[in-house]
Amino acid sequence: MxxxxxxxxxxxxxxxxxxxxxxxxxxxxxxxxxxxxxxxxxxxxxxxxxxxxxxxxxxxxxxxxxxxxxxxxxxxxxxxxxxxxxxxxxxxxxxxxxxxxxxxxxxxxxxxxxxxxxxxxxxxxxxxxxxxxxxxxxxxxxxxxxxxTRFFPSTELTRTLLEEGLLGQLTSFDYEAGTARGWETISGYNLIRSSAGGGVLVVSGSHFMDRLLYLFGQPDVIRYEDDSRGGVEANCRIIVTCQVQGRSLPGEITFSRTHTLANRLRICGENGLLEVREGEARVVTFRPRRGGREHQISGGPAPKDGDYFRMQLEDFVDAIQSSTEPRVNGEQGSRSVALMEHCYGMATRIQEPWVDATLPRLWAGALRSDQP
Structure with a gap:
C-alpha cells in the first residue's frame, strides 16, 4: 500500500x-x-x-x-x-x-x-x-x-452425519483438490512466497485445512512433501492421522495447481463411504458398503441469492451486534495457520520421477558442451 x-x-x-x-x-x-x-x-x-x-x-x-x-x-x-x-x-x-x-x-x-x-x-x-x-x-x-466453505450446508451436514454414526467406525479419508493454474489474482501475489506465505497449500488448500480441523480435530502430520525448490509449491501431499471415536483415522490430502484432480473429500467407514464434492455446497453422497442404492443427502437450502459470502458477511455483522463469536473466529483461523506452518517445517521433496530422470541427463549434456 x-x-x-x-x-x-x-x-x-x-x-x-x-x-x-x-x-x-x-x-x-x-x-x-x-x-x-x-x-x-x-x-x-x-x-x-x-x-x-x-x-x-x-x-x-x-x-x-x-x-x-x-x-x-x-x-x-x-x-x-x-x-x-x-x-x-x-x-x-x-x-x-x-x-x-x-x-x-x-x-x-x-x-x-x-x-x-x-x-x-x-x-x-x-x-x-x-x-x-x-x-x-x-x-x-x-x-x-x-x-x-464453513457456511456451505454440506460442511455442517458432513459433521452431523459423522457424529450420528452414519458410517459406523471410520476407517480412512482422502481429499484432493486441483485445477490447472488455480486461483488467478489481479496482482499475481500468490506466485511469490514473500507475499503469499506459501504456495498451493496456503492459497488453495487452506480452506480444507480449516475444514479438516472442524471435522476431525487436530491431526498428527506424519509426512508433508511438495515440489518447492525455493519458490512457492505447485503440488503437495500430506499424510495425517486424526483421533476420532477413540481410534486413529488415517488420511491423505493432495493439492495441485498444475493439473485437475477429483476435487472431493471421501470418508470411509464400516457402513460405507461419504463423498463431498468441491463446488457442491448443499449435497453429500452416501454409498452403502453392502449393496443398496447411492443416496444424495441434502444439507438444506442454499441462500436465495446463492451468495455464501453474503452469509459470511452477515454472520460477521451478527457477531458484532450481539457481542458473540463469528462462525470462524480468530482462534480457529490461527489453528489452521499453525497446521500449515507445521507442514512447511517438515517439508520433504515430493517424488517427481519425470524430473529426477531428466535433469541428470541435461546436466551431463551441459557439462559435455562446456568441454573444449
Missing part, C-alpha cells in the same frame, strides 16, 4: 464523529481494503446484496483499480489509495489484501476498535495470528476469518 495518503474522491469523506454510528436504516458502516479478484467477485457483491451493511469506502493502492470497480458496480463511495483514510469512516472492514499484508493492516484497524473480517489465511505465521487475536480481545472487537 502507499505510504502517504492519496485519495481518489467520489463523495466527501465523513467526519470522525460518524465512524461508529450506524449507516442508513441502522446498517453497519463497512469498508473493503484490497480490491483485487476476490473483492470484485465475492466481497463487493456480498456487501451490495446485504441489507445489513452500508458499503461506504474502498481502499487499494492501485488507483486505476479503484476507478474500474467504481464504474463496474456503479459505486458512489469514498475511495482511497491509503487504507489509513478509512480509520475515521468505518465501523468494520473486510480485508482482502495479499496474505503478507493481512496482519499489519488488520492490526491497525483492531487497535482502533474497528471490527475485522479478514480473508484467509488470517496471517502467514501463527505468531502474527496470536497478535491479532490479542488485539481483538483487548479492544473488544470482532475478528472473523474468511473461510467461506
Amino acid at each position: 502507499s505510504s502517504m495518503p492519496a485519495t481518489v474522491d467520489v463523495i466527501p469523506t465523513p467526519s470522525a464523529s460518524v465512524r461508529r454510528t450506524a449507516g442508513s436504516r441502522g446498517r453497519l458502516r463497512l469498508g473493503i481494503v484490497g480490491c483485487g479478484a476476490i473483492a470484485e467477485s465475492a466481497h463487493l457483491p456480498a456487501a451490495l446484496r446485504s441489507d445489513r451493511v452500508d458499503l461506504v469506502a474502498l481502499a487499494d493502492a492501485n488507483k486505476a483499480r479503484l476507478r474500474y470497480l467504481q464504474g463496474q458496480f456503479g459505486l458512489r463511495v469514498a475511495a482511497a489509495s491509503d487504507y489509513r483514510e478509512l480509520f475515521d469512516q468505518v465501523a468494520a472492514v473486510v480485508i482482502a489484501l495479499p496474505n503478507s499484508l493481512h496482519a499489519p493492516v488488520a492490526l491497525q484497524f483492531l487497535r482502533r476498535g474497528i471490527h475485522v473480517l479478514c480473508e484467509k489465511p488470517l496471517a502467514p505465521t501463527s505468531g502474527e495470528c496470536g497478535e491479532l487475536c490479542e488485539a481483538a480481545r483487548s479492544n473488544h472487537v470482532v475478528l472473523a476469518v474468511g473461510y467461506v
Whole structure:
C-alpha cells in the first residue's frame, strides 16, 4: 500500500464523529481494503446484496483499480489509495489484501476498535495470528476469518452425519483438490512466497485445512512433501492421522495447481463411504458398503441469492451486534495457520520421477558442451 495518503474522491469523506454510528436504516458502516479478484467477485457483491451493511469506502493502492470497480458496480463511495483514510469512516472492514499484508493492516484497524473480517489465511505465521487475536480481545472487537466453505450446508451436514454414526467406525479419508493454474489474482501475489506465505497449500488448500480441523480435530502430520525448490509449491501431499471415536483415522490430502484432480473429500467407514464434492455446497453422497442404492443427502437450502459470502458477511455483522463469536473466529483461523506452518517445517521433496530422470541427463549434456 502507499505510504502517504492519496485519495481518489467520489463523495466527501465523513467526519470522525460518524465512524461508529450506524449507516442508513441502522446498517453497519463497512469498508473493503484490497480490491483485487476476490473483492470484485465475492466481497463487493456480498456487501451490495446485504441489507445489513452500508458499503461506504474502498481502499487499494492501485488507483486505476479503484476507478474500474467504481464504474463496474456503479459505486458512489469514498475511495482511497491509503487504507489509513478509512480509520475515521468505518465501523468494520473486510480485508482482502495479499496474505503478507493481512496482519499489519488488520492490526491497525483492531487497535482502533474497528471490527475485522479478514480473508484467509488470517496471517502467514501463527505468531502474527496470536497478535491479532490479542488485539481483538483487548479492544473488544470482532475478528472473523474468511473461510467461506464453513457456511456451505454440506460442511455442517458432513459433521452431523459423522457424529450420528452414519458410517459406523471410520476407517480412512482422502481429499484432493486441483485445477490447472488455480486461483488467478489481479496482482499475481500468490506466485511469490514473500507475499503469499506459501504456495498451493496456503492459497488453495487452506480452506480444507480449516475444514479438516472442524471435522476431525487436530491431526498428527506424519509426512508433508511438495515440489518447492525455493519458490512457492505447485503440488503437495500430506499424510495425517486424526483421533476420532477413540481410534486413529488415517488420511491423505493432495493439492495441485498444475493439473485437475477429483476435487472431493471421501470418508470411509464400516457402513460405507461419504463423498463431498468441491463446488457442491448443499449435497453429500452416501454409498452403502453392502449393496443398496447411492443416496444424495441434502444439507438444506442454499441462500436465495446463492451468495455464501453474503452469509459470511452477515454472520460477521451478527457477531458484532450481539457481542458473540463469528462462525470462524480468530482462534480457529490461527489453528489452521499453525497446521500449515507445521507442514512447511517438515517439508520433504515430493517424488517427481519425470524430473529426477531428466535433469541428470541435461546436466551431463551441459557439462559435455562446456568441454573444449
